[in-house]
Amino acid sequence: MDTRPIGIFDSGVGGLTVADKVFRLLPNENIIYFGDTARVPYGNKSKEAVTRFSKEIVKFLSGFKVKLIIVACNTASSLSLEALKKEFSIPIIGVIKPGVEEALKTSKTGRIGVIGTERTISSNVYKKEIESTGRNSFIIQESCPLFVPLVENGWLSGDITLEIVRRNLAPLLARDIDTLILGCTHYPLLKKAIQRIAGKNVALIDSSIATAKYTKRLLDNKNLFADALAKAGKRGMGYAKFFVSDDTGNFIRLANIFLRRNIKAKKVVF
Amino acid sequence: MDTRPIGIFDSGVGGLTVADKVFRLLPNENIIYFGDTARVPYGNKSKEAVTRFSKEIVKFLSGFKVKLIIVACNTASSLSLEALKKEFSIPIIGVIKPGVEEALKTSKTGRIGVIGTERTISSNVYKKEIESTGRNSFIIQESCPLFVPLVENGWLSGDITLEIVRRNLAPLLARDIDTLILGCTHYPLLKKAIQRIAGKNVALIDSSIATAKYTKRLLDNKNLFADALAKAGKRGMGYAKFFVSDDTGNFIRLANIFLRRNIKAKKVVF
Numbered sequence: 001m002d003t004r005p006i007g008i009f010d011s012g013v014g015g016l017t018v019a020d021k022v023f024r025l026l027p028n029e030n031i032i033y034f035g036d037t038a039r040v041p042y043g044n045k046s047k048e049a050v051t052r053f054s055k056e057i058v059k060f061l062s063g064f065k066v067k068l069i070i071v072a073c074n075t076a077s078s079l080s081l082e083a084l085k086k087e088f089s090i091p092i093i094g095v096i097k098p099g100v101e102e103a104l105k106t107s108k109t110g111r112i113g114v115i116g117t118e119r120t121i122s123s124n125v126y127k128k129e130i131e132s133t134g135r136n137s138f139i140i141q142e143s144c145p146l147f148v149p150l151v152e153n154g155w156l157s158g159d160i161t162l163e164i165v166r167r168n169l170a171p172l173l174a175r176d177i178d179t180l181i182l183g184c185t186h187y188p189l190l191k192k193a194i195q196r197i198a199g200k201n202v203a204l205i206d207s208s209i210a211t212a213k214y215t216k217r218l219l220d221n222k223n224l225f226a227d228a229l230a231k232a233g234k235r236g237m238g239y240a241k242f243f244v245s246d247d248t249g250n251f252i253r254l255a256n257i258f259l260r261r262n263i264k265a266k267k268v269v270f
Numbered sequence: 271m272d273t274r275p276i277g278i279f280d281s282g283v284g285g286l287t288v289a290d291k292v293f294r295l296l297p298n299e300n301i302i303y304f305g306d307t308a309r310v311p312y313g314n315k316s317k318e319a320v321t322r323f324s325k326e327i328v329k330f331l332s333g334f335k336v337k338l339i340i341v342a343c344n345t346a347s348s349l350s351l352e353a354l355k356k357e358f359s360i361p362i363i364g365v366i367k368p369g370v371e372e373a374l375k376t377s378k379t380g381r382i383g384v385i386g387t388e389r390t391i392s393s394n395v396y397k398k399e400i401e402s403t404g405r406n407s408f409i410i411q412e413s414c415p416l417f418v419p420l421v422e423n424g425w426l427s428g429d430i431t432l433e434i435v436r437r438n439l440a441p442l443l444a445r446d447i448d449t450l451i452l453g454c455t456h457y458p459l460l461k462k463a464i465q466r467i468a469g470k471n472v473a474l475i476d477s478s479i480a481t482a483k484y485t486k487r488l489l490d491n492k493n494l495f496a497d498a499l500a501k502a503g504k505r506g507m508g509y510a511k512f513f514v515s516d517d518t519g520n521f522i523r524l525a526n527i528f529l530r531r532n533i534k535a536k537k538v539v540f
Contacts, residue, residue: 038319039309044422046517049308052539149419152314160437163430247316269322 005030007061012040014185015072016258021212038245043117098214099207107179110137113172116183275300277331282310284455285342286528291482308515313387368484369477377449380407383442386453
């Protein structure tokens with residue numbers, strides 16, 4: 001049993017979809033969340049820049065003696081996870097592998113679509129991860145650069161949003177996918193619009209749920225649960241502390257949308 | 271006569287609309303351009319963060335012994351220009367005042383619309399600047415949070431872009447404006463779409479042109495032209511050097527759209 005907190009970070013608010021699922025599945029765990037709101041978004045930035053930012057954040061979270069870090073950002077997971085694992089001895093997990101496992105369990109035809117930011121898609125990380133399993137599959141990818149701005153501005157439905165979703169999904173739907181990986185932590189907020197355009201025959205993979213499950217398994221394997229209640233999944237008393245690199249107002253407003261509850265947050269500059 | 275370069279900076283590529291007009295109007299001037307591509311965009315970030323970033327950039331540009339700095343970003347001009355002027359002795363100009371002067375010259379009815387990023391609009395800087403002139407006017411403002419992502423992704427026309435423009439301009443057009451200030455350096459790239467929706471009776475104010483003219487007047491007044499040819503406006507031999515805080519690929523690709531020519535750029539981290 002280990003009461004040290006779990007660190008979770010993202011470029012901004014997107015990782016709250018992951019934090020939300022961790023709260024629900026592991027309600028006794030303590031969470032330190034960091035959103036890099038002064039430098040958001042990561043999705044169009046270089047591997048070098050995203051890795052530099054991620055290392056700074058891991059150092060910050062390490063100050064809280066975290067027992068595990070979740071890189072709750074597909075772009076940072078795609079570009080920087082290996083470098084982080086190499087530099088830090090603390091266990092660090094990303095959102096790619098859990099999402100891929102879930103997609104492979106779900107897909108019947110092996111025809112899997114992946115949507116994500118420009119950098120996540122061009123890194124081919126999902127394609128490589130799926131192909132490394134040896135599973136017979138056909139992967140088709142598409143970057144959706146306007147999805148993050150839509151979510152960050154609260155345009156979750158309506159004609160414009162549907163039309164943008166339609167345009168981005170068209171090449172994937174034309175290739176008869178049966179499973180679609182939402183390869184960006186913002187995208188679950190657009191789930192309704194995406195499902196409407198994709199139709200009910202396409203299963204959407206929300207890697208936040210898969211990542212929370214993966215985290216639970218990992219804590220179990222390493223005997224790192226905060227207490228016995230956590231393992232049993234009972235409603236617990238874990239705390240959550242939120243830190244951001246820019247002012248807190250906008251973050252708190254968006255956290256309301258993501259977590260459906262009010263939070264406090266603190267600004268830190270490093 | 272003063273051959274020291276002019277420094278121009280922006281959160282990213284948007285300020286190239288200003289640089290482009292400076293090249294054309296002052297072809298003998300030497301230019302050092304800095305785009306903060308590792309931290310772009312500024313439009314949704316706090317005054318404190320944008321001011322901190324701007325100060326770092328002014329320090330960087332000062333290393334080139336610039337004779338003048340143009341804050342070619344509406345958000346940074348809105349939030350940080352006063353703080354920069356207070357801290358640095360070098361002449362620093364923003365894009366707000368030139369845009370306002372142009373708008374007041376253009377408008378017949380005094381009914382002026384302003385569009386910009388969330389932070390520029392909520393700062394009310396355009397409204398205050400216009401009202402400080404004492405001119406009888408009616409100002410209506412609207413933030414257009416999706417315009418920058420549209421431009422950065424090259425979606426300059428098409429149904430989706432027109433529909434987004436239509437939605438953002440509707441409240442302004444309903445109030446019978448005769449002049450519309452494009453209060454963000456990205457927006458001139460959407461000029462065709464904006465003019466189409468606004469109709470030919472609304473004059474669009476592109477502050478990049480106004481800022482280049484303002485710069486020329488300032489250099490003239492202070493006797494700071496690079497050489498006599500510059501004053502005469504003849505095609506000259508000024509150099510332009512481009513620096514960015516993230517990798518250069520995406521910047522160079524976008525610079526092609528903004529400047530309609532190929533450039534080289536160098537990455538610097540500070």
